[in-house]
Amino acid sequence: MAPSPLRFCLDYLSPYAYLAWLRMPAIAQKHGRALEPVPVLLAGLLNSVGSIGPAEIPAKRVYVFKQTFRIAHEQGAPFSLPPSHPFNPLLSLRVTAAVEDVAERTRLVTALYLAAWGQGRGIETPEQVDAVLTEAGFDARALLERAQLPEVKDRVRKNTDDALAHGAFGVPSVLVDDEMFWGVDSLGHLERYLEGRDPLTRADLERWRDLPATASRRPEGKPRP
Amino acid sequence: MAPSPLRFCLDYLSPYAYLAWLRMPAIAQKHGRALEPVPVLLAGLLNSVGSIGPAEIPAKRVYVFKQTFRIAHEQGAPFSLPPSHPFNPLLSLRVTAAVEDVAERTRLVTALYLAAWGQGRGIETPEQVDAVLTEAGFDARALLERAQLPEVKDRVRKNTDDALAHGAFGVPSVLVDDEMFWGVDSLGHLERYLEGRDPLTRADLERWRDLPATASRRPEGKPRP
Numbered sequence: 001m002a003p004s005p006l007r008f009c010l011d012y013l014s015p016y017a018y019l020a021w022l023r024m025p026a027i028a029q030k031h032g033r034a035l036e037p038v039p040v041l042l043a044g045l046l047n048s049v050g051s052i053g054p055a056e057i058p059a060k061r062v063y064v065f066k067q068t069f070r071i072a073h074e075q076g077a078p079f080s081l082p083p084s085h086p087f088n089p090l091l092s093l094r095v096t097a098a099v100e101d102v103a104e105r106t107r108l109v110t111a112l113y114l115a116a117w118g119q120g121r122g123i124e125t126p127e128q129v130d131a132v133l134t135e136a137g138f139d140a141r142a143l144l145e146r147a148q149l150p151e152v153k154d155r156v157r158k159n160t161d162d163a164l165a166h167g168a169f170g171v172p173s174v175l176v177d178d179e180m181f182w183g184v185d186s187l188g189h190l191e192r193y194l195e196g197r198d199p200l201t202r203a204d205l206e207r208w209r210d211l212p213a214t215a216s217r218r219p220e221g222k223p224r225p
Numbered sequence: 226m227a228p229s230p231l232r233f234c235l236d237y238l239s240p241y242a243y244l245a246w247l248r249m250p251a252i253a254q255k256h257g258r259a260l261e262p263v264p265v266l267l268a269g270l271l272n273s274v275g276s277i278g279p280a281e282i283p284a285k286r287v288y289v290f291k292q293t294f295r296i297a298h299e300q301g302a303p304f305s306l307p308p309s310h311p312f313n314p315l316l317s318l319r320v321t322a323a324v325e326d327v328a329e330r331t332r333l334v335t336a337l338y339l340a341a342w343g344q345g346r347g348i349e350t351p352e353q354v355d356a357v358l359t360e361a362g363f364d365a366r367a368l369l370e371r372a373q374l375p376e377v378k379d380r381v382r383k384n385t386d387d388a389l390a391h392g393a394f395g396v397p398s399v400l401v402d403d404e405m406f407w408g409v410d411s412l413g414h415l416e417r418y419l420e421g422r423d424p425l426t427r428a429d430l431e432r433w434r435d436l437p438a439t440a441s442r443r444p445e446g447k448p449r450p
Contacts, residue, residue, distance in 0.1 A: 043442050049282050056441075057274050059394045063407060065433045066425055070414045073424040081436055088440035124439060169284045182288060185410040189295045199298040200291055208290045211306060214349060215313035216281075217268050 005034035006190075007175040009163045010109065011042035012089040013055070015068035015079075017172035018117040020184040021109065022077050024174075027187060031194040033176070036102050037109040039093040042171050044160040049169040055086045068117075071184060080120030087124045090156075094147035095129055097155040104138075111136035230259035231415075232400040234388045235334065236267035237314040238280070240293035240304075242397035243342040245409040246334065247302050249399075252412060256419040258401070261327050262334040264318040267396050269385040274394040280311045293342075296409060305345030312349045315381075319372035320354055322380040329363075336361035 006028050010017045021037070028035035046053050054060045065081060072079035092112050099105040115121045115132040122128040126144055133140035146152055163173060167180040174181045174190055179198075181190040192198055231253050235242045246262070253260035271278050279285045290306060297304035317337050324330040340346045340357040347353040351369055358365035371377055388398060392405040399406045399415055404423075406415040417423055 047442065049284055050277065051282050051285070052275070052277050055438075057276050057394060059274055059392050060276070062430070062433055063392065063394070063405070065436075066430070067407070067411060067414070069425055069429065070411075070417075070423070074413075081433060084437045084439040086438050086440045167284050167288065169282060169288070180288070182292070186292060186295075188299075189292070192295075198295070200294055204294065205287070205291070208287055208306060211290075212309045213280075213311050214309040215311045217272065 003033055004177055005036045007036050007038050009038045009040045009159070009168055009171055009173040009175065011040055011171045012092050012112060012116055012123060013042050013053075013086055014171045015064065015117050016071075016184045018113045019068060019071050019075060019077060020172040020174075020187060021113055022075065023184075023187055025106070027191060027194075031191065033194065034102070035106060037096065037105055038159050038163070038175075039096040039109075039156055040160040040163050040168075040171065041090070041093060041156055044157070045164060045169055045171070048160075048164050051169055053086070053170075061085075078114070078118035080118060082116045082120055083122045084124075087122065089124070091126065091129055091144075091147060092123045093156050094152055095133065095143050097159070098143050098146035098149070098152045108133070108136065108138060111138075228258055229402055230261045232261050232263050234263045234265045234384070234393055234396055234398040234400065236265055236396045237317050237337060237341055237348060238267050238278075238311055239396045240289065240342050241296075241409045243338045244293060244296050244300060244302060245397040245399075245412060246338055247300065248409075248412055250331075252416060252419075256416065258419065259327070260331060262321065262330055263384050263388070263400075264321040264334075264381055265385040265388050265393075265396065266315070266318060266381055269382070270389060270394055270396070273385075273389050276394055278311070278395075286310075303339070303343035305343065307341045307345055308347050309349070312347065314349070316351065316354055316369075316372060317348045318381050319377055320358065320368050322384070323368050323371035323374070323377045333358070333361065333363060336363075 006024065008021065008024055010021060024035055042053060054064045069079055096105060096109060096112070099108055111132055112123050116123045121132070123132060130140040130144060133143055163175065166175045168182070170182060172184065179193060189198070231249065233246065233249055235246060249260050267278060279289045294304055321330060321334060321337070324333055336357055337348050341348045346357070348357060355365040355369060358368055388400065391400045393400070393407070395407060397409065404418060
């Protein structure tokens with residue numbers, strides 16, 4: 001039986017996911033795993049777990065840009081900011097979900113990511129998405145049409161629910177076997193896991209799950225709107 | 226003129242800050258900078274910027290433990306979970322702020338961190354803090370008394386406000402010159418900065434600060450309580 005694939009959950013909003021994605025094909029190949037890009041809606045993850053995205057906090061938004069710029073420089077990856085952020089990623093996610101073939105979907109994800117975060121182009125409107133897809137040799141018109149099918153829209157929702165069920169709360173999240181690795185800074189841990197050298201044991205985990213809390217922020221200390 | 230010190234903003238709640246702290250003395254020495262631990266209240270940072278701590282999201286809480294366990298393993302650092310989490314860090318923070326001498330404060334921070342996250346002991350109650358301080362050779366009773374002084378309590382608050390003013394939104398945050406580096410995964414970027422090799426330019430930053438947003442979560446999409 002083939003080992004289970006690396007399911008890479010992504011939303012184009014996240015520059016961390018962009019940088020992680022660029023490293024994934026080499027990681028998958030090195031460890032003999034298939035790579036499968038899974039478009040999910042980050043806003044859906046955040047809503048469901050009650051989190052706040054980094055771009056929703058002004059000081060953190062700028063810091064994310066600084067940090068991802070520095071990581072891109074380390075990786076030797078091209079890096080530019082899209083014309084707006086946060087932008088609406090839904091059309092790009094649906095177009096991605098519209099591609100059944102995994103190899104083709106992988107190629108499309110790379111094209112959209114490089115356009116947004118490598119070249120700083122918009123991937124929000126039908127015109128912008130059409131341009132990127134056409135340049136990459138896809139039948140853009142057919143894909144933009146398929147992106148409107150109820151089953152394709154549903155697929156993004158189901159992907160998001162499935163990621164949540166596997167413990168994801170943000171992107172990038174790599175799902176593999178029963179594990180979930182979050183963040184570009186976890187790719188080293190993912191590799192160690194794939195080599196059978198993850199130091200974590202199930203006993204550790206069980207203890208941690210039940211660890212009590214002895215403090216919480218007071219109700220009047222709740223985040224300000 | 227001596228180069229400005231590395232001001233390490235910490236709350237004992239954060240295992241990421243623990244792991245970053247263990248690496249700081251070597252980084253400071255290597256780059257000829259003084260190291261100054263600055264106790265801040267993470268809850269105060271989160272309240273002010275409108276963020277949610279990782280430990281406040283159940284799926285993320287367990288993930289944080291997994292990730293920091295793995296980082297500790299990489300660093301060869303001892304790692305255990307304290308008896309509860311989140312716990313109330315205020316007394317430990319105030320005891321830290323009560324020590325004026327930077328070298329002594331540094332030694333005390335290491336003792337409290339190793340107790341909580343290295344040995345898995347509580348550092349929440351006066352008895353627990355007394356035990357750690359006494360073992361480390363401090364006059365625990367005098368420090369616990371000083372921790373109740375209004376000016377010492379104020380110092381933690383002022384440290385927190387100062388960190389916010391420098392762009393911090395979480396811990397660990399290292400403040401140096403006009404820069405702020407957040408997270409144990411940013412220590413490599415900090416080192417590059419200290420070597421004069423930070424790839425980031427002021428022009429990049431100015432453009433990013435004014436980047437417009439073209440999407441936000443709908444009001445009904447706000448995080449569930």
